[in-house]
Amino acid sequence: MNIIKTQKLTFEYIRRDDEGNVEGITKAVDEVDIEVEAGEFIAILGHNGSGKSTLAKHLNAILYPTEGSVYIDGKDTSEDGNIWEIRQIAGMVFQNPDNQIIGQVVEEDVGFGPENMGVPTAEIWERVSESLRAVGMYEHRKKSPDRLSGGQKQRVSIAGVLAMHPKCIVLDEPTAMLDPSGRKEVVRAVRALNDVENITIIFITHYMEEIIHADRVFVMDEGKIAMTGTPREIFSRVDELKGLRLDVPQITLLAHELKKNGIKDLPSAIFTVDELLCALKIN
Amino acid sequence: MLILDHLTHIYDHGTAMASTALDDISLVIPPGQFIGLIGHTGSGKSTLVQHLNGLLKPTSGNIYFNGADIHDDGYDKKHLRSKVGLVFQYPEHQLFEIDVFTDVCFGPKNLGLDKREIELRAYTALKQVGIDDEYFYQSPFELSGGQKRRVAIAGVLAMKPEILILDEPTAGLDPRGRDEILGQIALLKAETGITVILVSHSMEEVAKYVERIIVMNKNKIAYDDSPAKVFAEYKKLEEIGLSAPPMTYIMYALKEKGLAVDTKALTVETARDSILMALKIGNP
Amino acid sequence: MIKDITLGQYYQTDSIIHRLDPRVKLVATVFFIISLFVVRGFTGFILAGLFLVFAIKLSKVPFKFMVRGMKAIIFLLLFAVVFNLFLTPGEPAVSFWKITITWEGIRLALTLTTRLIMLIMGSSVMTLTTTPNNLTDGMEKLMKPLGYIKVPVHEVVMMMSIALRFIPILFKETDKIMKAQIARGADFESGNLIKKAKSLVPLLVPLFISAFRRANDLAMAMEARCYRGGDHRTKMKPLVYKTRDRFAYLGMLIYLIITIFADRMIPL
Numbered sequence: 001m002n003i004i005k006t007q008k009l010t011f012e013y014i015r016r017d018d019e020g021n022v023e024g025i026t027k028a029v030d031e032v033d034i035e036v037e038a039g040e041f042i043a044i045l046g047h048n049g050s051g052k053s054t055l056a057k058h059l060n061a062i063l064y065p066t067e068g069s070v071y072i073d074g075k076d077t078s079e080d081g082n083i084w085e086i087r088q089i090a091g092m093v094f095q096n097p098d099n100q101i102i103g104q105v106v107e108e109d110v111g112f113g114p115e116n117m118g119v120p121t122a123e124i125w126e127r128v129s130e131s132l133r134a135v136g137m138y139e140h141r142k143k144s145p146d147r148l149s150g151g152q153k154q155r156v157s158i159a160g161v162l163a164m165h166p167k168c169i170v171l172d173e174p175t176a177m178l179d180p181s182g183r184k185e186v187v188r189a190v191r192a193l194n195d196v197e198n199i200t201i202i203f204i205t206h207y208m209e210e211i212i213h214a215d216r217v218f219v220m221d222e223g224k225i226a227m228t229g230t231p232r233e234i235f236s237r238v239d240e241l242k243g244l245r246l247d248v249p250q251i252t253l254l255a256h257e258l259k260k261n262g263i264k265d266l267p268s269a270i271f272t273v274d275e276l277l278c279a280l281k282i283n
Numbered sequence: 284m285l286i287l288d289h290l291t292h293i294y295d296h297g298t299a300m301a302s303t304a305l306d307d308i309s310l311v312i313p314p315g316q317f318i319g320l321i322g323h324t325g326s327g328k329s330t331l332v333q334h335l336n337g338l339l340k341p342t343s344g345n346i347y348f349n350g351a352d353i354h355d356d357g358y359d360k361k362h363l364r365s366k367v368g369l370v371f372q373y374p375e376h377q378l379f380e381i382d383v384f385t386d387v388c389f390g391p392k393n394l395g396l397d398k399r400e401i402e403l404r405a406y407t408a409l410k411q412v413g414i415d416d417e418y419f420y421q422s423p424f425e426l427s428g429g430q431k432r433r434v435a436i437a438g439v440l441a442m443k444p445e446i447l448i449l450d451e452p453t454a455g456l457d458p459r460g461r462d463e464i465l466g467q468i469a470l471l472k473a474e475t476g477i478t479v480i481l482v483s484h485s486m487e488e489v490a491k492y493v494e495r496i497i498v499m500n501k502n503k504i505a506y507d508d509s510p511a512k513v514f515a516e517y518k519k520l521e522e523i524g525l526s527a528p529p530m531t532y533i534m535y536a537l538k539e540k541g542l543a544v545d546t547k548a549l550t551v552e553t554a555r556d557s558i559l560m561a562l563k564i565g566n567p
Numbered sequence: 568m569i570k571d572i573t574l575g576q577y578y579q580t581d582s583i584i585h586r587l588d589p590r591v592k593l594v595a596t597v598f599f600i601i602s603l604f605v606v607r608g609f610t611g612f613i614l615a616g617l618f619l620v621f622a623i624k625l626s627k628v629p630f631k632f633m634v635r636g637m638k639a640i641i642f643l644l645l646f647a648v649v650f651n652l653f654l655t656p657g658e659p660a661v662s663f664w665k666i667t668i669t670w671e672g673i674r675l676a677l678t679l680t681t682r683l684i685m686l687i688m689g690s691s692v693m694t695l696t697t698t699p700n701n702l703t704d705g706m707e708k709l710m711k712p713l714g715y716i717k718v719p720v721h722e723v724v725m726m727m728s729i730a731l732r733f734i735p736i737l738f739k740e741t742d743k744i745m746k747a748q749i750a751r752g753a754d755f756e757s758g759n760l761i762k763k764a765k766s767l768v769p770l771l772v773p774l775f776i777s778a779f780r781r782a783n784d785l786a787m788a789m790e791a792r793c794y795r796g797g798d799h800r801t802k803m804k805p806l807v808y809k810t811r812d813r814f815a816y817l818g819m820l821i822y823l824i825i826t827i828f829a830d831r832m833i834p835l
Contacts (some may be wrong), residue, residue, distance in 0.1 A: 047457040048428055059792050084793055092791040096451040099784035104700050104732050104790075110801035116793040124803045146735055149324065157599065176455050179324045179484045181524050218563040244322055245459035250487070255556040263562070273536045280537075280562075338746050359754055369750040377747040379772035389769065395751030424776070438751055 001074055003168050004036040004059060004198050008068035011054055011223075030223035031068065035282040036202070037166065038081040041194045043211035043231070044204045045218035047245035052204050054116045055220065059202065071250075073167060078174045087115060091161030097153035106156050107132065107141040108150070113164040124163075131162040134197070145162045151182025155189050160282065162193070166201035169193065175205060200247040208235075212271045219244060235267035251276060284337060285312040285367070285446060290344035292330055304330040306339070306502040312480070317472055319489035321511075322483045322499035327484055328530065329372075331499065334446050335480075336367040365394055368444030371449045374435030378423040383414065384436050386387035386423050390442040409434070411471050413463075429460040433467065437441050440471075446478040447471075453488060463491060486514065486530040490549045496523065510546040530554045537561070578695040584626035585696045587810045590706025593821045596693045602690075602826050603682050611830030612681050618822050619692075628695050634686050640687060642682055651676040703728040705714055708806050721797030729785070737778065744773050 011029040014022055029051045036042055046052040057063040058070050061077040073089050075082040091113075094100045102108030107128050114124045132138040135155040145153055154174050161169055171190065175183040187210050194201045203214065211217055217234045219227035221244045226236055234241070235248050238256045248256070255270035266279050286399060292305040304327050312318065322328040333339040334346060339354050339361050346353050351361055371377065380386035387405040396404070410421065412433040418426065419519050424436055432452065435561035439447065449468065452459040463483075472479050481489050489496070496513045498506040501524040506513045514520075517535065534546045544561045548554040584592070602615055623633060637644075657671030694702070707724040714720045745755065750768045755766050 001681075026455055039428075057787075061364065062791060064785060084795070087791060087793050092788075094784065094788055096781075098736055099781045102700070102729065102732065102785070102789060104728070108700060108803060110793070112789075113792040115803055116795065116801050117800050118799045121803065121805055122802060124801065128803070145437035164792065181323060204559075224382055243459060251533060253551045254530070254533065256555055258558060259368075260601035261555060261559055263559075273533055275531060277536060277540060277578055333746065338748060338749060361754070364750055364752055369751070371743065371747040374747065376777060377744055377751075377769075377773050379769050390751040393754065442752060508820075 002035045002071075003038045003073055004034065004202070005071040006032055006034050006058070006065075006068065007071075008033060008057060009055070009065050009070055011051075011058065011063060012065040012066045024281070027178055027223050029058070029065075032223070034218065034225065036168075037243055038200055038201060039194075039198045041201045041213065041215045042203065043193070043214035043217045044202065044220060045206060045208075045234075045246060046204075046216060047206065047213065050244075051223040053067060053172055056092070056170050056202065056204055056222075059168075059170050060090050061086045062092070081086065084117075088164050090168045090170055090275050091164055091166035093154065093157050093161055093169065093171040093174050095176050097150050097177065100157050101145045101153060101160075105141075106143060107135065109145065109156060110141075110159045110163050113160055117164060127163040127165070128159075131159040132156075134162055134193065135159045140256040143212075150184060152179045152183035154178065154182070154186045158186070158189055160201075166199065167203065170202040171206075172204050174203075174205070175207060175210060184208065187213075206246065207249050208252075211255045212249070219246070231271075234269075234271040235271075256280070284314055284430070286310070286347040287312075287334070288345045288347070290331075290334060290336065290346065292339060293342045295340050297466070299384045303335070303502055304526055308472045310497070310504070310507070311443050312446065312478060314478055315476050316478055316495055317469075317493045318478075318480045319486075319496045320480055320497060320499065321484065321486055321489065321525060326499040327502040328499045329450060332369060332450060332482055334447070335448060336364045336369045338369070339494065353550060354557065358561055360392070364445055365390070365442040367446045368439040369440055370436050370439050370447070370449045371453065372454055374438075374452075375423075375431035376437060377433065377438075378431060381422060382420045383409070383423050384419040384427070386434060386439045387441050394412075394442060404443060405437070408437040411440055411475075412437045413467055426449070426496035427461060429456055432456070432464065433472075436468075446480065448480040450482045451484070452481070453483070461488070468492075484525070486520070486525060488532075490514070490528040498523075510549065514549070519521065576695060577698050577720070578628045578632060578791050582627040582696065583811065584622065584691045584692065586769055586811070586813055588806055588808055589697050589701045591812045591815045591819075592697055592704075592711050592741060593702075593709060594692045595815065597824055598688055598819055599689045600686055603685055606830040607678075607828055607833045610829050610833045611826055613677075613683075613734055614829055615685060617679075618826070619688055622692050623688070626692055626696050628692070630693070632693055634737050637684065637687065640683065644683060647679050647683065648676045651679055655780075671811060686793075693775060699731045701730060702804075703731070704804070722798075725797075733781065736781075740777055741770070744770055744777075 009029055009032045012025050012027050015024050015026055016022060032055060044052045044055070053084060054063065056066060057206050058077065059072060061083050064078050070077040072086045075086055077086055081200060100107050102112050110128045110131055110213050111124050114127050119127065135158050137152060137155050137159060139154065139276065140148065145156060149155065158169070175186050177184065189205060190201055191213055193199045203211065212231045214231055217229060217231055218225050219234065226244055227237065227240065235252045238248050238253060240247055249271065251273065252269055252271060255266050256278055259266040270279060287310040288310055290308040292306055293301050293303050308331065312540070320328050320332070331340065334341060340354060348363055348367065351358060378386050380389065384405055385410055388401050389406045391401040399400045414430065414433055414437065418430065423431060426434065436452070452464050452468065454463065465488065468479060468481070471477065477482070481493060483489050493510060496506065496508065496510050497504060498513060505523060506508055506516065514527040514531045517531050520527055528549055530549055530551065531546070533546050534548050537558065538564050539545055542561045545557040548557045599649065606612060623630060652668055652672045653666060655669050655672035655675050657669035659667045660670045660673060661668045703724045707720055710720045745823065753769055755770070758766065
């Protein structure tokens with residue numbers, strides 16, 4: 001069974017002018033059909049305003065489809081009775097690290113989710129320790145979140161979701177406000193969860209370097225899924241990506257340029273320096 | 284011309300919590316340069332830029348702007364701030380007026396200029412950042428993220444600074460938004476000859492544009508040189524948690540393998556040309 | 568200025584007082600304050616003072632840390648002293664020019680300052696030895712009976728603890744916006760009151776917008792983590808009374824009885 005399945009998912013909101021009169025209707029998500037299998041690492045790309053955040057919020061039952069439906073682990077998000085189960089199955093990490101940490105001590109924040117679920121005290125402690133270890137933040141458990149770096153705060157947020165024992169974690173631009181080392185920390189932690197714990201990951205970003213390890217990539221534009229495929233397939237379509245206001249990693253772009261200008265036998269998408277050296281046959 | 288002479292800044296000086304944020308910094312910033320100031324979070328770069336327009340006072344050392352010590356008694360700080368324009372990180376968070384045009388007028392209005400001059404400056408500044416007339420009387424809060432940021436930059440430009448400092452102007456923008464903002468700044472630099480200091484934690488981002496790179500590490504200046512010379516130290520940059528632009532790694536790797544490429548290439552285009560040339564010479 | 572306010576700050580160390588249940592500390596503080604207002608003579612104040620010194624010693628919080636908290640209320644104290652000293656009618660003690668200081672005035676001023684100082688110090692012992700989180704937990708537990716008369720205790724306490732969490736963040740933000748506007752030539756210091764109030768607009772508008780944005784984000788993050796109010800919830804750190812807490816209650820009761828009795832029996 002698919003862990004995530006959407007059928008013609010559409011989300012509209014009504015734009016109003018200053019007096020509250022209806023100006024028009026914007027389709028933030030437009031008839032999106034996606035299916036994700038358990039254990040997959042999915043990356044969603046798209047420029048700001050492409051609808052990727054709105055889509056993400058449907059997977060955690062924070063938003064409900066105007067039309068169409070969303071099934072998480074076989075459960076329809078539009079049914080009221082399913083909300084709490086869905087929010088536990090599909091955890092969510094947001095962009096701003098400061099605005100999602102509730103506790104004043106790291107470990108208390110991680111315990112917040114299990115507390116809400118009514119998990120017995122002794123088990124909360126077990127879950128908190130496990131989760132903090134999984135993201136490498138165990139030694140910081142007694143600290144105040146204000147004393148952590150951005151990357152560390154995001155890892156605490158991930159631990160907070162992990163403590164709820166989700167099957168799937170949706171990360172909505174978790175690296176957008178971080179510096180390069182913070183971004184690496186978060187990506188590493190997320191990949192480990194996918195590899196070790198086999199948790200399904202939906203990773204939303206516009207940093208191209210962060211998605212090269214994904215199993216599949218969805219590219220969104222104007223509320224629709226514009227491209228799907230493996231990272232290599234996606235990145236081989238350089239010109240299409242540029243048209244969608246997106247970039248490719250510079251090294252991939254260089255290989256693409258070299259190919260266009262005479263070096264015909266290069267493979268279509270290259271991600272690392274070694275791959276390039278290999279492909280240019282200068283080893 | 285801005286001169287920093289042995290600048291040291293210690294937060295909570297004289298208390299148990301004292302921490303050094305700047306350690307003996309000396310710099311000369313001549314007019315018309317395009318400078319990249321690079322360092323990771325906590326390296327002291329934000330503290331440094333807040334000294335340049337007198338927002339923070341150094342614990343020791345002096346700052347001279349056009350020959351005068353900015354911390355002398357009676358020095359006009361407001362005038363200094365109009366000449367050394369500082370755009371903070373996420374500057375759109377400082378917008379507050381009812382429409383875009385009025386918001387940009389805030390800076391020049393504070394300088395006590397007459398109404399015509401204020402409006403002229405606001406108009407010019409908005410044009411310089413590429414905001415069209417149709418947006419002038421919209422609420423700044425209804426604009427897109429990239430547009431808001433440009434309006435905020437215009438708010439500082441309207442004071443007609445000689446030096447423009449931008450603290451991570453691309454944070455949180457998507458790739459196109461990043462390119463657009465940086466392109467706009469480069470254009471502004473080319474047209475007006477203003478001094479620009481671009482603060483960033485990404486070498487890749489500033490590499491294309493700047494002529495001088497200052498790298499900060501642990502509250503000190505680690506490197507201050509031309510981009511090519513700084514990037515040549517890419518292995519040492521890694522050690523302090525920074526990385527050179529991707530092209531640098533490729534070019535050095537190719538050179539190590541014996542290919543005669545130009546290691547100074549920073550953009551995809553120059554790297555491509557250099558590789559093509561080297562390959563043709565290498566295997567005729 | 569803000570640094571001088573010790574009320575509401577936590578002093579990290581390990582002491583018997585730190586380890587006490589927050590409910591004990593809350594109840595004890597309330598009783599201590601009551602005792603300060605019940606006693607009339609100096610016998611009572613001496614006993615209360617001794618009790619306070621004993622508690623501070625036990626808490627291992629440096630005495631000068633407590634005194635620093637006084638700086639914030641020094642004006643209030645001076646004001647109270649001056650008013651009582653000069654404006655209380657009664658038997659004159661000193662008299663010069665048009666001003667008369669009465670014995671009653673001296674007595675009143677002394678009582679009032681002693682009460683205020685001990686009140687602040689007593690509450691400081693509680694706040695300095697209890698983390699804000701622990702404190703709100705204690706309040707939630709103590710105020711639980713109010714839930715039966717439809718007071719949303721859990722929600723109120725959750726709001727308090729979120730406010731505490733966001734105070735430092737909003738302070739930083741205020742500082743940043745202020746600097747950003749100063750960089751645009753704003754002036755927050757000079758001018759008369761009206762001009763000063765007007766100059767706050769460029770600070771307050773962005774600050775409010777930011778606070779609302781944060782509140783919105785936080786609400787969403789809490790919902791995403793299955794938060795749905797106080798029902799169904801378990802506690803990661805539930806409050807359980809230990810032997811030392813029972814002894815502390817007993818000690819507090821003994822103090823209260825002795826002080827009030829001694830105050831009435833042995834007038835000084």
